[in-house]
Amino acid sequence: MTAMKKIEENLRKEAKRLLEGGEVSVVLAYGRGYDENHPMPFAARTVEDVDSLVFNEYCTFNLARYLPKYPPKTKIAVAVKAADSRAVVQLIQEEKVRREDLVILGIPVTGMKDQKTGEVIDNKTTCNMANPVLYDILLGDEIHGFKGGSPYxxxxxxxxxxxxxxxxxxxxxxxxxxxxxxxxxxxxxxxxxxxxxxxxxxxxxxxxxxxxxxxxxxxxxxxxxxxxxxxxxxxxxxxxxxxxxxxxxxxxxxxxxxxxxxxxxxxxxxxxxxxxxxxxxxxxxxx
Amino acid sequence: MDFEPKILGIACNWCTYTGADLAGTTRLKYPQNVRTVRVMCSSRINPSFIIRAFQLGADGVLVGGCHPGDCHYGTGNLYARRKLAVTKKILEFAGMEPKRFRVEWISASEGKKYAEVVEEFTNDVKALGPQTKFKIRKD
Structure with missing residues (x-):
C-alpha cells in the first residue's frame, strides 16, 4: 500500500507543478469515485482539482483512451501504467498524438485489481509488464525482477x-x-x-x-x-x-x-x- | 444428391483474373463452383468481405493475387499478405475450419495453376461439407 500512496503523493505533486507552471493545460489521471474501490478517470484542469487526484490498486483505466479526443497541440500530462504507456506509444506511431504535446507520468505498478471482481489482473487480462515503456517522469520506483508468467x-x-x-x-x-x-x-x-x-x-x-x-x-x-x-x-x-x-x-x-x-x-x-x-x-x- | 459447394473467388484484376481468363481461353476444365469477383488489387479486399461471404452462405473463399514482388501497384499484395494472414488467424480462432479460406498467388500466365487450385480447393471444401458456422440466412 505504501508504494501506491507514494505514487499518489507524487502524482499530486507533479500535477500541481505542471499546472502551476502552465506546462500543460490538463492532467489526465484518476479521481474519486463513489467509494475507495471505484476510482474514475479524472481530468485536472486547475490547481484546485489536484487534490481530487487519487491512485490505488483499482485504478485500472487506460487513460490513453482520451488523448485523441483533445484538439491538436493541446499540452496534456497523462498518467500511464505499463500497458497504457504502450497505448501512448502506439498512438504516437499512428500520428494521433504528438510526442512533444505530452508529458507522460509513468506509474510502475503490479497487482492492479479488477473493480468488479477484486482479482489481480497482472497476466490474466493485461500484458503483464511492470514498468512503462515510455515516460518523462516516473512516479514511483522502477520495479525489477517482476515475473508473472507469459501474458499468453x-x-x-x-x-x-x-x-x-x-x-x-x-x-x-x-x-x-x-x-x-x-x-x-x-x-x-x-x-x-x-x-x-x-x-x-x-x-x-x-x-x-x-x-x-x-x-x-x-x-x-x-x-x-x-x-x-x-x-x-x-x-x-x-x-x-x-x-x-x-x-x-x-x-x-x-x-x-x-x-x-x-x-x-x-x-x-x-x-x-x-x-x-x-x-x-x-x-x-x-x- | 452430391453436395456442390458455393465458393467465392476474389481475384486481382492484373494477375489472377487474367489467369482465370487464360484458363478459359485455353479450354482447361475446372469445377464451376467458384463465383469470381474481380478487384483491382488483392489489398482492396476488406476482411469483412470474407466474413460477410461466410455469413451469406459461402462454403469457401478463395483469394487470388499477383506473386509477391509482381504486384501491378508495386507493394499492394505485400500489404494484402499481412491482412489476409491475420484474417486467416481470426477465422481459425473463431472456430472456422482453416481449409475454407485460401490465398493463392496466381500470375496472368498461370491458367493451368488457376484450374488446379480451383479443383483442389473445391475438393477440400466438398470434403468439409456445407458451412453452417457463420451462416445467418436459412434459405
Missing part, C-alpha cells in the same frame, strides 16, 4: 480446443452481447470516426444486438485491433456482460508478434505492423 498463458485452454468447440465457445459468449459499445468506448485504439459500425453505406452489421451482427461486429473489431492491441484488457473490464474479449485480442497479438516480429506499442520508431510489410514476410503466414 491464459490462451492455452482455448488453443487446445478443436474448431467446433471454439466456435461454440465464442457463439455462447457473443450471444450475451447487448451492443452497448462499451468495449469500443474503453479501447484506446478505437478512435475511428465514423466507426465501421456507425457507417450506413455499407451497413456491415446490425447496431442492435441481433444474432446476425455479433460475429461481424466482434470479428471485424478484432481485425481492426490486430497488431495494434496493446493488451490492456480494458475492453473486457468495461464489458457489462463479461465477454472475455481479451482472449481473442491476446491471441491476435501473439500471432502478430510471431508473424511480424513486432509487438504493438513498444518503440516510437516502429511503423504499425498492419500498414507495413517486411522483407522477412513469407507465404508461411498464410498456411
Amino acid at each position: 498463458d491464459v490462451l492455452a485452454e482455448l488453443e487446445g480446443m478443436d474448431h467446433d468447440a471454439r466456435m461454440a465457445f465464442w457463439k455462447k459468449e457473443f450471444e450475451k452481447c447487448i451492443r452497448c459499445f462499451a468495449c469500443r468506448k474503453a479501447c484506446p485504439m478505437c478512435y475511428c470516426d465514423p466507426c465501421f459500425m456507425d457507417a450506413s453505406r455499407p451497413r456491415w452489421a446490425d447496431k442492435s444486438p441481433t444474432p446476425d451482427g455479433h460475429l461481424m461486429y466482434h470479428l471485424t473489431r478484432f481485425y481492426h485491433l490486430a497488431g495494434r492491441c496493446i493488451d490492456c484488457g480494458e475492453c473486457s473490464r468495461a464489458c457489462p456482460v463479461d465477454i472475455p474479449l481479451y482472449l481473442f485480442h491476446k491471441k491476435l497479438a501473439k500471432e502478430c508478434e510471431d508473424m511480424f516480429q513486432q509487438a504493438a506499442g513498444m518503440k516510437i520508431e516502429d511503423k504499425p505492423a498492419m500498414v507495413n510489410y517486411g522483407n522477412q514476410d513469407s507465404d508461411e503466414m498464410l498456411k
Whole structure:
C-alpha cells in the first residue's frame, strides 16, 4: 500500500507543478469515485482539482483512451501504467498524438485489481509488464525482477480446443452481447470516426444486438485491433456482460508478434505492423 | 444428391483474373463452383468481405493475387499478405475450419495453376461439407 500512496503523493505533486507552471493545460489521471474501490478517470484542469487526484490498486483505466479526443497541440500530462504507456506509444506511431504535446507520468505498478471482481489482473487480462515503456517522469520506483508468467498463458485452454468447440465457445459468449459499445468506448485504439459500425453505406452489421451482427461486429473489431492491441484488457473490464474479449485480442497479438516480429506499442520508431510489410514476410503466414 | 459447394473467388484484376481468363481461353476444365469477383488489387479486399461471404452462405473463399514482388501497384499484395494472414488467424480462432479460406498467388500466365487450385480447393471444401458456422440466412 505504501508504494501506491507514494505514487499518489507524487502524482499530486507533479500535477500541481505542471499546472502551476502552465506546462500543460490538463492532467489526465484518476479521481474519486463513489467509494475507495471505484476510482474514475479524472481530468485536472486547475490547481484546485489536484487534490481530487487519487491512485490505488483499482485504478485500472487506460487513460490513453482520451488523448485523441483533445484538439491538436493541446499540452496534456497523462498518467500511464505499463500497458497504457504502450497505448501512448502506439498512438504516437499512428500520428494521433504528438510526442512533444505530452508529458507522460509513468506509474510502475503490479497487482492492479479488477473493480468488479477484486482479482489481480497482472497476466490474466493485461500484458503483464511492470514498468512503462515510455515516460518523462516516473512516479514511483522502477520495479525489477517482476515475473508473472507469459501474458499468453491464459490462451492455452482455448488453443487446445478443436474448431467446433471454439466456435461454440465464442457463439455462447457473443450471444450475451447487448451492443452497448462499451468495449469500443474503453479501447484506446478505437478512435475511428465514423466507426465501421456507425457507417450506413455499407451497413456491415446490425447496431442492435441481433444474432446476425455479433460475429461481424466482434470479428471485424478484432481485425481492426490486430497488431495494434496493446493488451490492456480494458475492453473486457468495461464489458457489462463479461465477454472475455481479451482472449481473442491476446491471441491476435501473439500471432502478430510471431508473424511480424513486432509487438504493438513498444518503440516510437516502429511503423504499425498492419500498414507495413517486411522483407522477412513469407507465404508461411498464410498456411 | 452430391453436395456442390458455393465458393467465392476474389481475384486481382492484373494477375489472377487474367489467369482465370487464360484458363478459359485455353479450354482447361475446372469445377464451376467458384463465383469470381474481380478487384483491382488483392489489398482492396476488406476482411469483412470474407466474413460477410461466410455469413451469406459461402462454403469457401478463395483469394487470388499477383506473386509477391509482381504486384501491378508495386507493394499492394505485400500489404494484402499481412491482412489476409491475420484474417486467416481470426477465422481459425473463431472456430472456422482453416481449409475454407485460401490465398493463392496466381500470375496472368498461370491458367493451368488457376484450374488446379480451383479443383483442389473445391475438393477440400466438398470434403468439409456445407458451412453452417457463420451462416445467418436459412434459405
